[in-house]
Amino acid sequence: SLSAQVRINEVHYHPASEDIHEKYIELLNTGAAPVNLDGWRFSDGVDFTFTNVSIPAGGFLVVAADLVTFTNLHPTATNVVGNWTGRLSNSDEDIDLDHATGARADSVHYADKGDWAVRQCGPLDHNHRGWLWNAAHDGGGSSLELINPALSNNHGQNWGASLVPNGTPGAPNSILQTNIAPIILD
Numbered sequence: 001s002l003s004a005q006v007r008i009n010e011v012h013y014h015p016a017s018e019d020i021h022e023k024y025i026e027l028l029n030t031g032a033a034p035v036n037l038d039g040w041r042f043s044d045g046v047d048f049t050f051t052n053v054s055i056p057a058g059g060f061l062v063v064a065a066d067l068v069t070f071t072n073l074h075p076t077a078t079n080v081v082g083n084w085t086g087r088l089s090n091s092d093e094d095i096d097l098d099h100a101t102g103a104r105a106d107s108v109h110y111a112d113k114g115d116w117a118v119r120q121c122g123p124l125d126h127n128h129r130g131w132l133w134n135a136a137h138d139g140g141g142s143s144l145e146l147i148n149p150a151l152s153n154n155h156g157q158n159w160g161a162s163l164v165p166n167g168t169p170g171a172p173n174s175i176l177q178t179n180i181a182p183i184i185l186d
Contacts, residue, residue, distance in 0.1 A: 005031030006055060007153055010110045012092040012143035012167050021066035022073060023088050023175035025095060026169050030100035030149055037061070039100025045093050046108075055079070062169045070169075077170035090139065098099060108153055110137035110163035115156025141168025148180050 009028035025042070028036050034057055037050035050065055055061045056079075064070035064082030071080070088095070090112075095108045110116060117135035136142040142161035145168070146153050153159070163174040 005029050005033075006035055006037070007106045007146070007149065008095055009060070009146045009153070010143050010162075010167055010169065010173060011088070011095065011108070011110055012137075012169070013088040013093065013110065014112070014137065014139045015166070016139055016141040018139070019069070020087050021069035022166070023065040024070060024143075024167075025063045025088075026080075026167075027055060027061045027063070027097070028146075028149055029057060029059055029061075032057050034059075040105065041098050041100075042084065043096045043098045045088055045095035046086040048082075050081065053079075053081055060170050063122040071106070073166060073168050079170060104155070104170060110144055110159070111156065116144075116159060117156075124142055141165045143169075145173035145175050147173070147175055147177050149176075150178065151180070 007028055007030065008025060008028035012024045013175045015022040034054045036054045041049040053061065060079060062077055062080040063084065064080055065084055067082040070082060092111045094109045096104060099105050112135050114134035117133040119131050120134045122130040122132040137144040143166065144159055145162045147158050147160055151158050160175050162168060168174050
């Protein structure tokens with residue numbers, strides 16, 4: 001099915017600037033044919049309904065929180081739509097993409113801890129050290145990028161921080177890999 005080809009591929013949910021207008025979600029068409037998203041919508045995370053816009057085969061579509069802010073930051077990015085309502089959480093969120101029929105096309109639940117981050121030793125506090133979650137995509141200047149688009153995007157182990165400041169909207173992910181270690185689920 002055409003819809004199975006369209007997936008959430010990159011999320012800039014917590015910019016270092018703390019400016020909510022810099023946030024974006026990138027979709028990837030993994031299929032061999034273009035997909036028209038007319039009537040599709042983000043129904044959770046943010047609200048946005050697509051008009052007559054297509055994603056080319058193997059191509060990207062960026063959905064920006066604010067088109068003017070996005071274009072100023074990423075002038076070379078093409079195939080961009082935007083001005084969603086609502087806001088992405090800086091820490092934990094469900095993003096749901098639905099077909100025009102209302103059926104679910106894709107869904108990602110990202111976080112800034114667990115499989116989505118790295119556990120690190122915290123600062124000394126009364127002669128003891130605790131643990132902290134650290135993720136460069138959580139306000140550290142990176143976006144959250146899917147590593148291997150051939151595998152499920154439902155698991156934090158298949159996501160990581162972009163190597164490029166503010167991510168790679170409209171272009172292949174900076175951490176893209178086709179051969180990764182197995183994802184351990186249980």
